[in-house]
Amino acid sequence: MEKMHKPSLTKARKRSKTLVETKEYKRPEIINLGKGKKYLIQTHGCQANEADTEIMQGLLEEQGFKKTDVIEQADLLLINTCAIRENAENKVFGELGRLKSYKRINPNMIIAVSGCMPQEEEVVERILKQYQHVDIVFGTHNVNKLIEYLHFVIVEKKRLIEVYSKEGNIIENLPQARDHRFKAWVNIMFGCDEFCTYCIVPYTRGKERSRNKDYIIKEVKALIKKGYKEITLLGQNVNSYGLDFPDNNYSFANLLEELANLDIPRIKFTTSHPKDFSDDIIEVIAKYDNIMPFIHLPVQSGSNKVLKKMNRKYTKESYLEVVEKIYNKIPDVSLTTDIIVGFPTETQTDFEETIDLVKKAKFEGAYTFVFSPRKGTPAASYENNITEKVAKARLHKLNDLVNEGYLRGNKRFEGKSVKVLVEGYSKNNKSVLTGYTEHNKLVNFKGDDSIIGEIVEVYIEKAKTWSLDGVIKK
Numbered sequence: 001m002e003k004m005h006k007p008s009l010t011k012a013r014k015r016s017k018t019l020v021e022t023k024e025y026k027r028p029e030i031i032n033l034g035k036g037k038k039y040l041i042q043t044h045g046c047q048a049n050e051a052d053t054e055i056m057q058g059l060l061e062e063q064g065f066k067k068t069d070v071i072e073q074a075d076l077l078l079i080n081t082c083a084i085r086e087n088a089e090n091k092v093f094g095e096l097g098r099l100k101s102y103k104r105i106n107p108n109m110i111i112a113v114s115g116c117m118p119q120e121e122e123v124v125e126r127i128l129k130q131y132q133h134v135d136i137v138f139g140t141h142n143v144n145k146l147i148e149y150l151h152f153v154i155v156e157k158k159r160l161i162e163v164y165s166k167e168g169n170i171i172e173n174l175p176q177a178r179d180h181r182f183k184a185w186v187n188i189m190f191g192c193d194e195f196c197t198y199c200i201v202p203y204t205r206g207k208e209r210s211r212n213k214d215y216i217i218k219e220v221k222a223l224i225k226k227g228y229k230e231i232t233l234l235g236q237n238v239n240s241y242g243l244d245f246p247d248n249n250y251s252f253a254n255l256l257e258e259l260a261n262l263d264i265p266r267i268k269f270t271t272s273h274p275k276d277f278s279d280d281i282i283e284v285i286a287k288y289d290n291i292m293p294f295i296h297l298p299v300q301s302g303s304n305k306v307l308k309k310m311n312r313k314y315t316k317e318s319y320l321e322v323v324e325k326i327y328n329k330i331p332d333v334s335l336t337t338d339i340i341v342g343f344p345t346e347t348q349t350d351f352e353e354t355i356d357l358v359k360k361a362k363f364e365g366a367y368t369f370v371f372s373p374r375k376g377t378p379a380a381s382y383e384n385n386i387t388e389k390v391a392k393a394r395l396h397k398l399n400d401l402v403n404e405g406y407l408r409g410n411k412r413f414e415g416k417s418v419k420v421l422v423e424g425y426s427k428n429n430k431s432v433l434t435g436y437t438e439h440n441k442l443v444n445f446k447g448d449d450s451i452i453g454e455i456v457e458v459y460i461e462k463a464k465t466w467s468l469d470g471v472i473k474k
């Protein structure tokens, strides 16, 4: 018999009033499970998954597992999945299919699937039926149990499906093996209560819950001690930070300000919801030089009719008001966004409203998507008569405009000096260093590896659509 606990999206939708408790991670008594073994984790989706991957890497390395980039060498192959759009899921199913042959070569290889996809019952059923070479399936709410699950599968030699529909406690003090040495993800909250009608995240990540600020500050202080230069605060809607605390007296603006007073050169955050991007948040960003002048503010659409159907709780006009306030207080800010085209009932006129908004908001970048119906979400059952051809044509037109914004945003730094956090050598050219500016622009320049991890001044000679070319200032 295999061990089995399957998810339900209907259960995941319900929001309990009970306060989520914070518990500290207790190490299982298992030791050295990974001695002499190698692991490989493939991470899909957003930063929430990247942060979870770093925790799983930490858990594995505590047990002696070593990381490998070569699939053939992996004793454990884990795919941390994303459910946001159908093509994200198709990629994972394709990969799972290919893995069958690896298992034939190495029958002892353990294949695990985690993340947002297993939170959907249909995915679990499909894995059970079509991908029997998968040994472990678990979700977003039990990442901390990875070692126990591995132990079960190795010792009992059985399959394990363990997905919880509801969030559990917040677990603190989990080990982390981070991918970067100078920049770090810092979760400040989990889940989402917005229920935008197209979005699966509130179902896959559970209810919104904020991390106790003392743990956040402790984590950031430890990062500073290790020499980290940049932190990115993570949440699906960071502006809601603290709203779930019973006394409700500590907000995202408070947290930002407290962190800005620590000795960390760069603070970023993602993602913000426009509906409650409050004046006090704007003011704190404007006040502190170590909070980066870069704001990602997903708008999704410029049509009030579509925004309403999306349950976004703001209008084109109120969005542009927030944007104007931001430009007034932080004049050189770089603003980026997310946009969905082809949402059910979107007419050409609705789409033109989006184009108009993109022009008015002067975005310097955007992630653009064609609407993808997600089973279990309200929008999946909205009647949709937009053909793929029309949706693609809208996407292309939008992308042309968005790309003009990328170039315009880069051009404004031509002939200027910018601060760059040096990340390492460019993938394509080993003599060229790359890094990001305070406005989140990618810069390429010549230099040697002694400055990797430093913040240096670079003079920008040329701006291109996707990057800047510069020379380091001596």
Ligand code: SAH
Pocket: 084, 085, 198, 199, 200, 201, 235, 236, 237, 271, 272, 273, 298, 300, 338, 339, 340, 369, 370, 371, 372, 373, 374
């Ligand atoms: N919490 C974040 C984003 C989460 S998902 C926020 O609210 O901004 C990232 C982006 O994926 C969204 O902003 C949206 O533009 C897009 N997206 C989400 N669900 C989608 C769907 N069903 N089809 C197409 N795009 C989607």
Ligand code: SF4
Pocket: 192, 193, 194, 195, 196, 199, 200, 201, 202, 236, 237, 273
């Ligand atoms: Fe999805 Fe909306 Fe929540 Fe973002 S705010 S994660 S788009 S439901």
Ligand code: F3S
Pocket: 044, 045, 046, 047, 048, 049, 081, 082, 083, 084, 115, 116, 200, 201, 204, 205
């Ligand atoms: Fe994808 Fe889950 Fe993030 S669905 S976008 S990995 S929260």
